[in-house]
Amino acid sequence: MPQPLTWDSSLAYDTPSLAWDAVATTTKHIPTMDNRISATLSPADKATALTKLGEIQALLPFLLNLTADEKSSLPKMSAIRDGMDETFAQEMTAHPELVPNFVDMTELSKDRALRSALRDLHQQMCALCEGIEDTLTAAGVDTYLAYLSFYNNVKQGAKRNVPGANTVLDNLKRFFPRGGGSTPTPPTPPTP
Numbered sequence: 001m002p003q004p005l006t007w008d009s010s011l012a013y014d015t016p017s018l019a020w021d022a023v024a025t026t027t028k029h030i031p032t033m034d035n036r037i038s039a040t041l042s043p044a045d046k047a048t049a050l051t052k053l054g055e056i057q058a059l060l061p062f063l064l065n066l067t068a069d070e071k072s073s074l075p076k077m078s079a080i081r082d083g084m085d086e087t088f089a090q091e092m093t094a095h096p097e098l099v100p101n102f103v104d105m106t107e108l109s110k111d112r113a114l115r116s117a118l119r120d121l122h123q124q125m126c127a128l129c130e131g132i133e134d135t136l137t138a139a140g141v142d143t144y145l146a147y148l149s150f151y152n153n154v155k156q157g158a159k160r161n162v163p164g165a166n167t168v169l170d171n172l173k174r175f176f177p178r179g180g181g182s183t184p185t186p187p188t189p190p191t192p
Contacts, residue, residue: 036138085112
């Protein structure tokens, strides 16, 4: 049965649908878990995607793996130097007498063409990687929140002496160390 309104009912005078001498109806709000992603990736689709990524990698056998030191120490042609590529190419072509004799113009042309082609691939791959990373994060959040809810329920069950809850709690609590910051230790495999 609806509750009659009282002076301290916590409703404001401008609450929508509030009327004088009316009866307030209350509905119990049941919180739901925030689900950021709801999707599946079939084993067949995963295998196909991995195969296609392998095919892309096979098309690019010249890709390098620079060390962190190399990446930080090598000079870069970044967006700050926008237009540098075109300007220098034009000037070097127009004034070959000023190009040092150790600069191989054929190699420079190849590097410029490769850089241009890879830039387009890089843009698409970065967008794909960002989507994968964001979706991976969302799936991790959904998973973690479900695990956290279960863990909190298990703790309550252990406090109330629910049969088996203490055993489950002992198995799970290593993932939630007090004080935070430390990494959970992996479970010890059973000895045969």
